[in-house]
Structure formats: C-alpha cells, structure tokens
Amino acid sequence: MEFRLLGPFEARHGGRTVEVGGRRQERCLLALLLLEAGRIVPIDRLVDLLWDGDPPDAARAVVHTYVGRLRTALRPYGATIATRGGGYLIEAGGHAVDAAEFTAAAHDAARVDHPDDRVRLCDRALDLWRGPLLADLAGDPLRERLGKDLDDLRLTTEELRAEALLGTGRHDRVVADLIPLAQEHPARERLIGHLMTALYRSGRQTDALHLFELTAKALAADLGVEPGPELRTLQERIIAGDPRMERPAVPVYAVRVRDQWLPWAVGGHPALELCNTFAGWGGPRMPGAEWLRGYPALAVWAAHQGLADEPTVNRLLREAERDPVAATAVLDEARELRADLYACLTDAADVRAFEAVARRAEAAARLSVYVRDADGLGRWSLSREAGLRLPVHAAARSAAELLADPRRFTVRACPSARCGWLFIDHSGRRRWCSVATCGGLTPDECARE
Structure with missing residues (x-):
C-alpha cells in the first residue's frame, strides 16, 4: 500500500485511490502513525497533536475509536496498527510512505559527489513533493510541529540541486x-x-x-x-x-555531451576509449578521475563512440530512471569489463583477463542481429533484449574486434605514474600520451616522470 503525505493525504493500492478514514481526524491520526512508522507513538502525544494541546475530556476514548475504524479499513490491504506500551505502532514494512522516501533520497543526494548523480537523486526526492505536509488535514500549528524538518530538508535539497547544476x-x-x-x-x-x-x-x-x-x-x-x-x-x-x-x-580534457562530461577521444578505437574513461590507471586513483560515475554517462558515452544511436540512448536513460538499482549493477559490469580489457591490452600473457573479455563478447554475440541500414548496407546490431546492458555488450563486441585486429600490437600506454591512458601508435615512435591526459601535467612534465 502507498501513502502520500506530502501534499493532500492520499492512500493508494494497486494504482487506485483507497478511502481510509471517514473523518479528517482519523486520516490525520493515520498520518501521524505513518510519519513514525516502526516506532511506538504514545497515546498522549497523539492526543496532544490532534487537538493542538487542548483536548476534550473524551480525547483518549476518541483515539481508541479512530484506531478501531482505521484497523477495519486497512485490514484488506495488509496494513496493521498494533497496540504497544501505552501507544500505537504501524509497522514500517509492507507499505510505502512518500515522506520517508523523500527523506532517504534527499540524504542520498547529499552523500554523493558527482554533480550529475546529485541532480538525479535530488530530482527523485523533489518529484515526491506535491505540496506542504498534510495540506488538506493539518492546520498551520500542527504542520509547523510536524513538518518543519521536512520543509527545511526540501529547501536544502533544492539548494544542493542548484549547486550541482551551477557546477555543470x-x-x-x-x-x-x-x-x-x-x-x-x-x-x-x-x-x-x-x-x-x-x-x-x-x-x-x-x-x-x-x-x-x-x-x-x-x-x-x-x-x-x-x-x-x-x-x-x-x-x-x-x-x-x-x-x-x-x-x-571545464574539467581537463573534457567534452560536454548532452548533460555529461566525457574525456576527449584520444585512443583511436572505442575499446581504448572505454579504458581511458579512468585516468590514472598507473598510480593512485586521483579524485575526479572516474568519468563513468553514473549509468547516464555510460549510455551517453556509448552513443558518443558510435556504439549506440541516439534513440536507443533515450530509451536506455528512461529505463535507467525507472530501475536505478539495475542500472547501477550494469555500470559495475562496465567497469569490470574496462579493467579486464585494460589488463588484456597491456599484458598479452594475462589469460584470465582475456577469457573474461571473451565471455562478455560471446554474450554480446548471442544478442546480436544482422540488420539492413537505410543505405542498403548490412551491419550487426544489438537486440532490444540487451536492455540496460546494451552499452556493456556493445563495448565488449568492440573489444573483441580490437583483440582480433593486428592493431592491438600497436597499442601503447602512457608510462606516467599519473596517466596510463591507452592509444594506438602506428609509427612506433610515440612514448607519451599526446595531450597530457595524465590529469593536468604538461607533456614535458609527463615525460620527466
């Protein structure tokens, strides 16, 4: 069951509105318990809040009556109100409360560093805000007592979001x-x-x-x-x-694509550019070196490298927004593929890394279909069944192509301890990355390392 407290009170089940509590005070009582879900709310506190410190003589009996009615109304939906230790408790599990979800998302936003991740989490929180707490049930005095912290958190989240947007x-x-x-x-x-x-x-x-x-x-x-x-x-x-x-x-050696910062393409092949989405492979991981900080960056990167078209990326971004947990898991897979591919390209004897890339390439092949383009030429494309993993499969297929290409023997890694980015060296004479991709060093400084 879903309860909405931010704005007018609303109870929903199976996508439909459910009538809970015939009186305003009954719904207000339920909201008070939901705001403290999982914790006992003493009956004296309920009385004090419902009547703003001036209860009638029969207030406790009225609360008992309200609880009885609410139990009857909630029973078909699996929500229960328990009597515990001189108060009442509604269990925290089995239902969703928008105020709790808002608080969790806002706190998550405050803990992340990357501005795009922060904007996404702030948006998730603020999308739940339909208006003041219990807009149709609580008067200003009660709302001041119950909702001040939520109001402050909402404004803080707006400020965090604005700061992140300004940063990009x-x-x-x-x-x-x-x-x-x-x-x-x-x-x-x-x-x-x-x-x-x-x-x-x-x-x-x-x-x-x-x-x-x-x-x-x-x-x-x-x-x-x-x-x-x-x-x-x-x-x-x-x-x-x-x-x-x-x-x-602007971040060093960055290009803005949609709402994402991506590193300059300097490797000469999409598989190398995947490896180069992490600066500093050869030394300590510097703050800000990771470019693939969220699934949107991965999806946009795939289109930027020609591994996916724009309509596909639009679809992936919508799917990622609907299922952020799955999107995060795919991002982890992309980073694992990147590490294995880097090991393959820098150490031809690393059989484990080669086999790891090979397994991902085989998985991509199973989801590939042969299609005809508008120009009449045929090409391999990934099926929609790839879902959110499409960028990983596309990168794995590109990696397999490079590993089967003699050009792989011309791949070099910048030897700087603060770089390690990969590039194709056809001449055989280049020793250092051409644009000081090691994070701010000049080419001369890079060479001295």
Whole structure:
C-alpha cells in the first residue's frame, strides 16, 4: 500500500485511490502513525497533536475509536496498527510512505559527489513533493510541529540541486527553479546566493544585484541582521565583474555531451576509449578521475563512440530512471569489463583477463542481429533484449574486434605514474600520451616522470 503525505493525504493500492478514514481526524491520526512508522507513538502525544494541546475530556476514548475504524479499513490491504506500551505502532514494512522516501533520497543526494548523480537523486526526492505536509488535514500549528524538518530538508535539497547544476554550467535551469522559491524565502541566503550566481551567468547582472537588495531588506526586517560575508562577497564580485563568477571551469580534457562530461577521444578505437574513461590507471586513483560515475554517462558515452544511436540512448536513460538499482549493477559490469580489457591490452600473457573479455563478447554475440541500414548496407546490431546492458555488450563486441585486429600490437600506454591512458601508435615512435591526459601535467612534465 502507498501513502502520500506530502501534499493532500492520499492512500493508494494497486494504482487506485483507497478511502481510509471517514473523518479528517482519523486520516490525520493515520498520518501521524505513518510519519513514525516502526516506532511506538504514545497515546498522549497523539492526543496532544490532534487537538493542538487542548483536548476534550473524551480525547483518549476518541483515539481508541479512530484506531478501531482505521484497523477495519486497512485490514484488506495488509496494513496493521498494533497496540504497544501505552501507544500505537504501524509497522514500517509492507507499505510505502512518500515522506520517508523523500527523506532517504534527499540524504542520498547529499552523500554523493558527482554533480550529475546529485541532480538525479535530488530530482527523485523533489518529484515526491506535491505540496506542504498534510495540506488538506493539518492546520498551520500542527504542520509547523510536524513538518518543519521536512520543509527545511526540501529547501536544502533544492539548494544542493542548484549547486550541482551551477557546477555543470546549467544556470538557466537554476534561474527557472529558484525564482519562485526566492520569492517565498527571501531570507534564505544560500538559496539566494545560487540564484544570484545563475542570474549573473545568464547576463542578468542588474537582476542579481536587485535580488541582493531585496534579501538584505528581508533579513533586516525579519531578523534584524545584515547579509552574511559569503553573500556580501558574491555581491562585490558581481559588481566588479570578477572572472570567478563566470561559468565553472571545464574539467581537463573534457567534452560536454548532452548533460555529461566525457574525456576527449584520444585512443583511436572505442575499446581504448572505454579504458581511458579512468585516468590514472598507473598510480593512485586521483579524485575526479572516474568519468563513468553514473549509468547516464555510460549510455551517453556509448552513443558518443558510435556504439549506440541516439534513440536507443533515450530509451536506455528512461529505463535507467525507472530501475536505478539495475542500472547501477550494469555500470559495475562496465567497469569490470574496462579493467579486464585494460589488463588484456597491456599484458598479452594475462589469460584470465582475456577469457573474461571473451565471455562478455560471446554474450554480446548471442544478442546480436544482422540488420539492413537505410543505405542498403548490412551491419550487426544489438537486440532490444540487451536492455540496460546494451552499452556493456556493445563495448565488449568492440573489444573483441580490437583483440582480433593486428592493431592491438600497436597499442601503447602512457608510462606516467599519473596517466596510463591507452592509444594506438602506428609509427612506433610515440612514448607519451599526446595531450597530457595524465590529469593536468604538461607533456614535458609527463615525460620527466
């Protein structure tokens, strides 16, 4: 059973709305128990919340009656309310509560580092927010007591999302998302700072400075304080046209494809480019070296390398959004294939690595079909049955082709301890990667290592 508490109260089962509780207070009581799912809620607390500290003499008896009615209404759907230790408890398992899902997704977003992953998790959380907690059941006093932490978490999640979007140059989306929130929360400095930055990067310097003045007035009126040092510094940089206010720095040797940063293609073959999605193979794993940080990056990379077409990638991204757990598992497979392929190409005697790549290539072959293109030429293509694994199968097939090609004997690895990226050297004279892909070293510095 599914319960929606963020916005108007709603109970659903099998995709249909279910009527639970004939009275507003009954539904409110159920919501109070759902917010504390898995924990005992003392009856005194329920009484206090339902009547806002001014209960009638028969309040406890009324609560008992409400619980009885709710038990009857919920029984067909497998949800139960237990009496425990002077209170009531609804089990945490067997049903979904949007408030709990929102909280979990928001906390997950705060724990990840990559901006694209953070945006995805923030979106997952914010998509659950249909409005204020119990919009049709709770008055402002009760909502202030129950939902303040949720409201704060929602705004924090909006700020995290805006920060991640700014970090990847998507300031236009930040402007669209934060203007309504800034009007509602003019004294929230972090939110205002992100919006000021987005406005400035959109060529709206005057609007950014006007927003600062509105926030300064709101802080003075509501709290009797001035804007903090970070917001004041931001104002000064906007006035001065400080270069640090411009778009975020592009990652070294990166290309923007859709919403993903991918490394420059320097290997000369898709199988080598797969290996090169991790910088620093030859030494300690540097922060930020991993390019395949999420399934969307893998799918977009496959299209960028010509291993999948754009409609296929669109479909894969939709499937990944519907099943993020499966998408994460496929991403792990891609990284395993990458490590085995790298070992194959740098050590011809590594039989284990070769066999691991071979097994994946055989799996790809079983899902391949021979099709005719619009130009009349035939080609091998992967069946839709490959599902989310299509990029892995495509990369494995490309790897098998390279391993059967004499060009594999011309593959070189940059010997720098901070590089190790692979490239095809037809001349036999190149020793170092051509664009210092070792993460910021110049070619001379790379050579000295």
